[in-house]
Amino acid sequence: MRAVTLVVRGFRNLADAEFAVPEAGVALVGPNGHGKTNLIEALAYPVLLRSLRGARDRDLVRFGGPGFHVGLDRDQGPSIRITYVAEAARKTVLIDGAEQRTITEALGHWLAVAFLPADISIVQGGALERRKWLDRLLSLADPHYLSGLLRYRAALAQRNAALRAGDAAAAAAFEPALASYGAAVTAARLAWAEAAASGWQAELDALGETGEVGLRYRGDDALIDPAAWPDRLAASRRRDLQQGQTHVGPQRDDLVLTLDGRALRAYGSTGQQRAAAIALRLLELETIRRERSAEPALLVDDVFAALDGDRQARLACRLMRGQAQRVVAAPRAASLPTELDLPRWSVDHGVVREDG
């Protein structure tokens, strides 16, 4: 699926505009701080109806402005219109003109995968970073995963609140929900990791890495079965009550990434960690493409400058493969590999122009 028209109003430093986005995509070039990432953020906003940088909605409103609007028309699928009013802290989402009642039914209509400099933290950071990434990707690939995950989180929060209040009976009341949704979340993550491991190696080989990589889900495998939960929860209850939190379940799991048998997080070079993170994004792309039978757009923000020439060329070829629309931002045209043959837009003080 491709963006045909993007409308932005009141969004960060971007001048209000309506863009006709070329079918192949664009390369955005402009000095630091002029609005390239803001434009990528606007284009990514309709995916999950939130900022890809984790900013709050009110931070997206142009300084001093009343709110923002992002509109997206595509080659396939309904149009999306999002309006956020700062004073009321209210967000309205129209899909083909129909107002959506909940955020969960409004998201996932537009599919895009973002490659960001901060992605290295998926590899370098703690388990929470990897779980967040995995949950986002599985949620986009399968709306049932998202609804199960939200129910699991709600049951977990309620059980933890009861534990903190020292109320074992109240805590136990949330355990059936914990078991059924927690088993589904664990099973989906485990199945994904098992299926994805060889693809990750292949993506890294293609990016020019020479080592043998490993991707493994680390959790309690028995918890894919709801029937295994009652014993596990009973065994952990005393400790759970003492510490006011649940020590059983996928909120404690991790995705273990290795290079030649050693943890990439601890032993990988910065370049190896960056390549590993890019390959994870490529897995995200392949998973969403397969599960949703649609081609997500690729939003690539400033990832080329950190790579050596060979890896730049390999990544550019990978991104140009296939039919996806690509929006690639860089502060200097010179840091974009020649393989990346895309129409160029310049970004200057929030004003975006077609070059030439």
Ligand SMILES: Nc1ncnc2c1ncn2[C@@H]1O[C@H](COP(=O)(O)OP(=O)(O)OP(=O)(O)O)[C@@H](O)[C@H]1O
């Ligand atoms: N809510 C806002 N309202 C107005 N301006 C904002 C808002 N939020 C951020 N900005 C400004 O937007 C400018 C452009 O930010 P952006 O991150 O898009 O730059 P960039 O072109 O990607 O730069 P770099 O090459 O350094 O990554 C920043 O200078 C910032 O001050």
Ligand SMILES: [Mg+2]
């Ligand atoms: Mg930027």
